[in-house]
Amino acid sequence: MDATSHAFPANARAGLADPTLQRALGLARTGFPARRQQAIERLPEFEELREEGRAIKDHTLAHLDFYLELYERNVIASGGQVHWARNAAEAREAVLGICRAVGARIVTKGKSMVAEEIALNDHLEANGITPVETDLGEYIIQLRHEPPSHIIAPAIHLMKEQVADAFRAAHTELDPGRPLDDPRALCDEARTILRPHFLAADVGITGANFLIAETGSSIIVTNEGNGDLTQTLPRVHIVVTSLEKIVPTLEDAATLLRLLARSATGQEFSSYTTVSTGPRRPGDLDGPEQYHVVLLDNGRTDLLGGEFQDMLRCLRCAACLNHCPVYAAVGGHAYGWVYPGPMGAVLTPALVGLHEAGHLPNASTFCGRCESVCPVKIPLPRMMRHWRAREFAQALSPPTYRWGLRLWAMLATRPALYHAFAEIAGRALGWAGRGRGRFRFLPFAAGWTQVRDLPAPEGRSFHSLWAERQRSGGKR
Amino acid sequence: MAEPPRVALLVTCLVDLFRPSVGFAAVALLEEAGCIVEAPRAQTCCGQPAYNSGDRADAKAIARQVIAAFAGYDYVVVPSGSCAGMVRVHYPELFADEEPAELARAEALAARTHELVSFLVDVRGMTEVAARWDRSATYHDACSGLRELGVKAQPRLLLASVAGLSLTELPGAELCCGFGGTFCVKYPEISDKMVGDKAVDIAATGAATVLAGDLGCLLNIAGKLSRLGIRVEARHVAEVLAGMTDTPAIGVPAA
Ligand code: SF4
Numbered sequence: 001m002d003a004t005s006h007a008f009p010a011n012a013r014a015g016l017a018d019p020t021l022q023r024a025l026g027l028a029r030t031g032f033p034a035r036r037q038q039a040i041e042r043l044p045e046f047e048e049l050r051e052e053g054r055a056i057k058d059h060t061l062a063h064l065d066f067y068l069e070l071y072e073r074n075v076i077a078s079g080g081q082v083h084w085a086r087n088a089a090e091a092r093e094a095v096l097g098i099c100r101a102v103g104a105r106i107v108t109k110g111k112s113m114v115a116e117e118i119a120l121n122d123h124l125e126a127n128g129i130t131p132v133e134t135d136l137g138e139y140i141i142q143l144r145h146e147p148p149s150h151i152i153a154p155a156i157h158l159m160k161e162q163v164a165d166a167f168r169a170a171h172t173e174l175d176p177g178r179p180l181d182d183p184r185a186l187c188d189e190a191r192t193i194l195r196p197h198f199l200a201a202d203v204g205i206t207g208a209n210f211l212i213a214e215t216g217s218s219i220i221v222t223n224e225g226n227g228d229l230t231q232t233l234p235r236v237h238i239v240v241t242s243l244e245k246i247v248p249t250l251e252d253a254a255t256l257l258r259l260l261a262r263s264a265t266g267q268e269f270s271s272y273t274t275v276s277t278g279p280r281r282p283g284d285l286d287g288p289e290q291y292h293v294v295l296l297d298n299g300r301t302d303l304l305g306g307e308f309q310d311m312l313r314c315l316r317c318a319a320c321l322n323h324c325p326v327y328a329a330v331g332g333h334a335y336g337w338v339y340p341g342p343m344g345a346v347l348t349p350a351l352v353g354l355h356e357a358g359h360l361p362n363a364s365t366f367c368g369r370c371e372s373v374c375p376v377k378i379p380l381p382r383m384m385r386h387w388r389a390r391e392f393a394q395a396l397s398p399p400t401y402r403w404g405l406r407l408w409a410m411l412a413t414r415p416a417l418y419h420a421f422a423e424i425a426g427r428a429l430g431w432a433g434r435g436r437g438r439f440r441f442l443p444f445a446a447g448w449t450q451v452r453d454l455p456a457p458e459g460r461s462f463h464s465l466w467a468e469r470q471r472s473g474g475k476r
Numbered sequence: 477m478a479e480p481p482r483v484a485l486l487v488t489c490l491v492d493l494f495r496p497s498v499g500f501a502a503v504a505l506l507e508e509a510g511c512i513v514e515a516p517r518a519q520t521c522c523g524q525p526a527y528n529s530g531d532r533a534d535a536k537a538i539a540r541q542v543i544a545a546f547a548g549y550d551y552v553v554v555p556s557g558s559c560a561g562m563v564r565v566h567y568p569e570l571f572a573d574e575e576p577a578e579l580a581r582a583e584a585l586a587a588r589t590h591e592l593v594s595f596l597v598d599v600r601g602m603t604e605v606a607a608r609w610d611r612s613a614t615y616h617d618a619c620s621g622l623r624e625l626g627v628k629a630q631p632r633l634l635l636a637s638v639a640g641l642s643l644t645e646l647p648g649a650e651l652c653c654g655f656g657g658t659f660c661v662k663y664p665e666i667s668d669k670m671v672g673d674k675a676v677d678i679a680a681t682g683a684a685t686v687l688a689g690d691l692g693c694l695l696n697i698a699g700k701l702s703r704l705g706i707r708v709e710a711r712h713v714a715e716v717l718a719g720m721t722d723t724p725a726i727g728v729p730a731a
Contacts (some may be wrong), residue, residue, distance in 0.1 A: 011666050082692030169627035186529035299701070325652045329669040332502055363663055365656025366528065367669075368623040382569070388530030397530070401662075405526055412520040413541055420491050429684075451668035452699035455494065455727030462487050462496035466515050 001119045001147055004353045005336035007358035015330040024157050025328055028150075032104050032322035035266025043262065050423070053259045053376045056252045057313035060271065067213040067246050068295075074216025078278030080291035088118035091296045095120060095205070096239055098292050099129055102236055109219060110227035111135040114119035114209025114296055115153055115240045116338045117351070120205070122302040131205075132197045134226040136190050139144070143170045149332030151339065152264050152318040157331050160186065184364060194226070202228040204288070208241035209260065209315070217277040219253055219294065221260065221270035233384045237276065237288040244312040250275075258313060259375035263317040299351050307386045311346050313376040318343075320370035320380060326363055335360060341378040342370035358396055361387035424462040430450050430459025481550040483511040485696060486542070489521040489561045490691040498691060502592050505622070508718075509600040510552075518545035522559045524624065527566060528651035528657055536574075539567055543585050552589040552715075555714050556658075556690045557621020560591035565624050565698040569630040585618045591621055592714060593689055597630040604637030607719035614683040615713070616648040616674070616697065618690035631689060631713050644681045648697060655696040670698040677709070679706045685725070 004011060015021055017189045019353055030122050038066050041044045043471035060067055072082045082096075085091035091114075099107060107124060109115065109131055121131045122144070134144040137155035143166045148154030155163070164180035167189055169180045180186060183217050208218040218239045220227045231237045261267040321341030332340035337357070339347050345360040355432030366424050370380045391397050410416050433439055433456025483506050491498045492683045499515070517552055523538030542563065546552045554560035564586045569584040615635065615636040621627035635643050654670025655661060661667075674697060679684045686701075688694050697709035709725035724730050 009663065009665075012663065016665050033558055171651050174619055182714065235656065274643050325654070325670050326666055329666050340508070356665070362657070363666065365619070365652050365654060365659045365667075367619040367652035369619075369650075369652070369658070385528065388528070389532055390530070392530035392532075401529070401658075402531075405529055405531050406535065408521075409526050409531065409538060412523070412538050413534075415520055415541075416519050418520040422489075434729060438727040439723065440703075445661070447664045449705070451672060452696065453693050453702045453727060455698050455702075456729075457494045458496055458723070460496060462492040462499040463515065463517060465496050466499070 001116065001338060003337040003348075003356050005348055005352065005357040005360055005378050006355075008334060008336060008363060009303075011334035011336055012330040012363070015334045016317070020159055020162065021331050024159050025331055026320070028153070028156050029328045034062070036263060036322070038268075038321060039262040039266040039268065039290065042268075043138050043365070045094065046262070049259055050375055050377055053256055054316075055102070056210070056247060056255060058375055060247055061309060061312050064246070064301075064304065064431070065130055067248055068243060069211040071211055071216055074214065075278070075291075075293055078291075079281070080216065080278045080293060083292060083294045085294055085296045085298075088296070088299050091118045091294050091298075092120060092123040093239065094125065094294045095240060096127055096129075098236065098238055098290075099124070099203050101475065102202055104129055104236070106197060106201045107131045107203045107205055108134050108197055108201040108230045108234065109138070110206035110222065110230040111138050112240050114207055115147075115339060116148060117242075117298065118240070120208040120240065124435045127409050132194070132201070134194055134198065134230050134242075135222070136187065136224060139190055139194065140166055143167070144383065147333065147338065148339065149423045150314050150318060150321060151343075152437045156280050157333065160327040170365075193333070201230075201234045203236040203238060204232075205240055205293065206231050207433070208239050208245050211241065212250055212253055212275075213246055214249045215277055217250070217275050219257075219273065219275050221257065223265070223271040225272050228272060231276060231288065232286045233273070235288055236290040237279070237294070239291075240296070242300060243294065243297065244300055246312075246329055260315050260317050263319040263355045263373065263375040283327060286290065303350055308346065308350055308383055310378050311343070311350070311383060313342055313378055314347070315375060316343075317375055319375065319387050323369045323373045325365070325369070327369060342384075343378075345386070346383045354387060354394070354396060358387075358391050362399045419461065419463050423464045426457045426461045427459055432456070434459070465470075480510050480512050482550045483513050483545050483553050484549040485513055485515045486519060486522065486546065486552050486554040486559065486563070487515055488554060488556045488590075488691065490695070491555060494629050494695065495691055495712070497720060498555050498712040498714055498725045501712065501714040501720045502553065504718040504720065505592065505596060505605070505714060508605070509596050509602050511600070513548070516545045522562045524559060524562045526565075527562065527570065527655055533572070535570060539570055539582070541727055543567070543581050545580060545585070546585060547581075550588065551595065552585065553592050553595050555592045555712065556587065556692070557591045557618050557625055557627050558690050560589055561620040561624035563589040579685050591627055591689065593634060593717070594627045594630045596623060597633055602634065605634055605717045605719075607717055608639040609716055609721050609723075611685055612642045612644065612683045613685040613687050613716070614644045614678060614681045615649060616646055616653060616678070616686060616688040616693065617649045617695045618688050619652050621689050627689060629730035631687075634717050635687070635713065641716070644683050646677060646686075647679050652694045653697055655693045657692065660696060666673060666701075667696075675700045675704055675706055678695070678708055683708065685709050685711055687711055687716060690715050694726055702727055
């Protein structure tokens with residue numbers, strides 16, 4: 001997918017002006033945080049669990065090479081194969097190669113953000129293979145030819161009427177007069193349409209929430225059960241994932257799963273948690289004949305040892321999106337690439353470049369709500385600030401802005417000049433605004449007065465009044 | 477009795493320029509809490525605009541000046557959670573890669589620096605104020621004070637002691653108002669959505685006044701309320717606690 005992150009301001013304006021999107025976001029804004037809060041209140045040790053989760057991830061990242069090698073050995077021992085991919089192109093080719101080797105024509109897919117990251121569907125289609133998304137949200141956006149707007153609820157930007165329209169347009173074999181007002185009817189229809197695809201697919205592709213080094217297993221969690229059908233029915237199962245999903249043991253994964261479900265959807269545990277280890281063994285009732293893992297780096301290992309390493313702890317739970325007031329205002333598509341919200345504001349510049357994604361870490365008030373809910377305590381605002389520092393150091397921010405800052409800093413480091421300025425500016429603005437007490441328009445503060453009034457200053461600076469009070473030896 | 481502590485007021489650039497009343501209210505409260513208050517003239521701004529814009533060099537230059545200006549006081553008190561958070565939380569981060577001696581000076585200042593209302597309650601043990609104000613109000617929790625410094629219960633405790641004041645909780649009190657320093661002018665439409673929602677929430681409480689502990693947020697909220705024609709006035713919490721409510725509210729002309 002081509003990034004449009006450079007157009008964030010325009011994307012954001014479009015999102016703000018879209019009434020349907022605003023209605024959909026309005027529902028999400030309250031729903032997710034309330035459910036998370038309730039789940040956490042039922043688990044008194046949640047804070048300790050966050051500490052534990054952070055420690056597991058930090059330990060793994062500190063010994064990433066060791067655990068990845070152990071993981072690969074165990075995948076091979078269980079009869080599977082690991083395909084290392086340095087970048088998106090290598091990952092796409094690896095998947096295509098496996099599909100071609102078995103003559104695949106239809107591929108079913110469970111939800112995978114890494115598959116989005118490498119734009120896998122487009123690549124398969126261009127090579128004559130039909131990918132069918134089986135997660136309901138992913139299926140809907142596939143029909144609408146649009147990217148996901150959220151990392152766990154890809155179609156959250158849509159209302160059910162839009163879903164019904166998409167179904168009517170795509171499922172032309174069904175009675176055009178059928179009622180589709182009820183979410184239940186939409187689910188049933190998707191199920192009916194998808195069932196034959198599950199059976200016809202030659203290859204099933206899923207993501208992974210965790211990779212287990214000690215057993216060579218991959219774990220996915222879903223609430224629809226589509227992942228299980230995707231990975232057990234076809235002859236070949238390909239796990240498309242990235243290397244920071246690794247954890248040492250099943251025990252560690254269990255700890256992180258407890259954090260993940262509560263942070264993501266407010267569930268104690270997701271409805272389906274599926275562990276896959278290698279292909280079908282003799283005597284197994286089901287399972288694929290081949291088990292492949294395509295393990296993507298795509299710039300992640302470059303973050304190791306630097307100021308963005310903490311980002312590799314991310315569980316992709318989406319709590320930071322669900323609690324972000326900027327995300328709630330503009331929606332996920334405004335961010336212009338695969339990962340939106342606070343985690344995207346940190347990750348996207350690392351993956352597609354600061355040049356493309358410089359707006360994202362800037363479009364934050366640093367309200368800190370993301371960090372306060374992150375299950376693995378990723379200091380998201382601090383890392384956005386790191387990006388801003390790099391941007392400033394590389395002179396990527398707009399020149400007027402940079403000069404404004406320099407000017408302010410020059411003034412702020414010269415107290416005498418500063419106090420003279422404050423007194424003059426305070427008096428001038430106070431005098432100009434004395435009639436109404438506020439300004440509806442100010443030329444040098446247009447970004448402010450465009451959307452709100454600017455309250456007029458009281459008219460004198462604190463320091464000059466204070467100096468007068470000191471001279472008169474007491475109270476004002 | 478113990479010596480009264482010497483407290484330096486870090487006025488903040490917004491209070492200095494826009495609303496000196498907040499500074500004088502802070503002085504009155506600190507004196508009520510038994511402190512000797514000074515306002516060092518070598519201060520300007522805490523450097524947050526530069527720091528949050530990635531301009532580390534200028535942020536450091538300004539921070540060095542603050543560290544020098546406020547050396548030697550028992551405490552530094554700030555009528556803003558955001559600027560207090562800058563000194564308390566971010567100065568040590570800013571100087572983490574500098575000489576140990578300089579980092580130590582930054583850390584020492586950080587440890588002595590407090591947001592005004594939490595200082596009154598947590599450090600000076602204040603549980604009530606002498607003020608009276610017959611009014612209904614609601615309170616917005618500004619983000620930095622809330623999440624960086626844990627300012628939540630302290631203003632509510634003191635406001636509860638203001639005679640005549642009825643305080644209604646604001647739904648979504650912990651949601652950001654969309655100020656965010658330079659954010660509000662860099663992304664005005666997003667800021668507008670956030671502060672617009674905030675204004676509607678405030679109006680829905682039916683309170684006559686909205687209070688907060690940060691002037692940046694208050695200028696933003698007051699400006700949006702007046703643009704929307706919502707007749708709710710905005711004041712810094714210190715003005716109410718100090719009983720200094722005879723001045724016009726933020727953005728209201730003198731009679
Ligand atoms: S950054 Fe934290 S809150 Fe956001 S998706 Fe990742 S783990 Fe979840």
